[in-house]
Amino acid sequence: MNAPLRVTAAVAREHGQSLLVEELDLDEVRPNEVRVRIVSAGVCNTDAHVIAGMMPTPLPAVLGHEGAGIVEAVGSGVRSVSVGDHVVLAAAYCGVCRRCRAGEMAYCENLFAEDFGGRRRDGSTSLSKDGQQVSSHFFGQSSFATYANVVEESVVRVDPDVPLEHLGPLGCGINTGAGTVLNELRPPAGSSLVVFGTGAVGAAAIMAAVVAGCTTIIAVDIVDSRLELARELGATHTINSQGADIVAELKAITAGDGVNYAIDTTARPELLRAAADALAVRGTLVLVGAAPSGREVPFEIGDSLIKGWTFKTVVQGSSVPQVFIPHLIDLWRAGRFPFEKLIGEYSLDQINTAFEDSRAGTTVKPVILMDAA
Numbered sequence: 001m002n003a004p005l006r007v008t009a010a011v012a013r014e015h016g017q018s019l020l021v022e023e024l025d026l027d028e029v030r031p032n033e034v035r036v037r038i039v040s041a042g043v044c045n046t047d048a049h050v051i052a053g054m055m056p057t058p059l060p061a062v063l064g065h066e067g068a069g070i071v072e073a074v075g076s077g078v079r080s081v082s083v084g085d086h087v088v089l090a091a092a093y094c095g096v097c098r099r100c101r102a103g104e105m106a107y108c109e110n111l112f113a114e115d116f117g118g119r120r121r122d123g124s125t126s127l128s129k130d131g132q133q134v135s136s137h138f139f140g141q142s143s144f145a146t147y148a149n150v151v152e153e154s155v156v157r158v159d160p161d162v163p164l165e166h167l168g169p170l171g172c173g174i175n176t177g178a179g180t181v182l183n184e185l186r187p188p189a190g191s192s193l194v195v196f197g198t199g200a201v202g203a204a205a206i207m208a209a210v211v212a213g214c215t216t217i218i219a220v221d222i223v224d225s226r227l228e229l230a231r232e233l234g235a236t237h238t239i240n241s242q243g244a245d246i247v248a249e250l251k252a253i254t255a256g257d258g259v260n261y262a263i264d265t266t267a268r269p270e271l272l273r274a275a276a277d278a279l280a281v282r283g284t285l286v287l288v289g290a291a292p293s294g295r296e297v298p299f300e301i302g303d304s305l306i307k308g309w310t311f312k313t314v315v316q317g318s319s320v321p322q323v324f325i326p327h328l329i330d331l332w333r334a335g336r337f338p339f340e341k342l343i344g345e346y347s348l349d350q351i352n353t354a355f356e357d358s359r360a361g362t363t364v365k366p367v368i369l370m371d372a373a
Helices: 045-052 111-116 173-185 200-212 224-233 246-253 269-277 303-307 321-333 348-360
Strands: 005-012 020-026 033-042 067-074 086-089 127-129 132-134 147-151 155-158 192-196 216-221 237-240 259-264 279-287 310-313 343-347 365-369
Touching (some): 005 147, 005 348, 020 147, 020 348, 045 348, 067 147, 155 321, 173 200, 173 259, 173 279, 173 321, 192 200, 192 269, 200 216, 200 224, 224 237, 237 246, 259 269, 279 303, 343 348, 348 365
Parallel strands (some): 192 216, 192 259, 259 279, 279 310, 343 365
Antiparallel strands (some): 005 020, 033 067, 033 147, 033 365, 067 086
């Protein structure tokens, strides 16, 4: 047996505390795994939710689920990639449940075990320090590290001429926002669409709405710089929701008809209620933002009955990552999906600053560059 590989990783050891950059040991790849030298990893709100104790991953843990890098080794059972391939890392799925077999990997019936369990299926972890286990395989990857052993289901091969430094966020946040529009809603040309919260997920939804041909695209946020960026990405209207009558403004923008589609990335009950109230007849409201267990939304069900409206939740943009992520890259090549405008670069030593800037809204999508000085 080979000696473990020493890696540098950001470790979440206690809920509510800063991440610690430490040296850990990475074990050998298993038959269904790929060893990836991580080039970059996006910072996502889901990572922050785990640190805050809102999600069930046991600590200590190496988080990170928007990795991109280069394959350095493959397990004996791996067929989809080879050593030297450039890859983006997406959410894990079991591949054998009814939803996975139906091509609905985003709704894997074993999602929590595969993405949040912190262990392989046999209970082992790939990472340790001084013989003590550290939870790994977060979303199949744990990419806040210089190297990761990644399950094959999480690996998406991409062309080597695309810069890995900016590709990581395609694995979750950008995939979620764009997929919600292009895979789930599929709005017809000329539709109206509003996005509540213009972080990475919301900004990706705005860019996808442009691709889909929506002609009224409304961004709602409380950070003016994000609203300015939303305009640059294709929003036709913006609303700063602080002190605003959101429903009245949305009705005014749509000449009283209401919006055809609403996407909420905030999971704030008052904004979900406003989105529902602003829907047009037969409109659709989608929730993609994560909320603490037990949070409820008081939808009005009396007068809304005749609207025939739809409320649904969407996970991971209802995407098959190995199909949809290359599609987004093709759109980027064509100049139709400029997701690089969202990105701010940080070194691994700056990871806590990256989380703070994301929380404050000063950086839409922080990305950790593993080789940054």
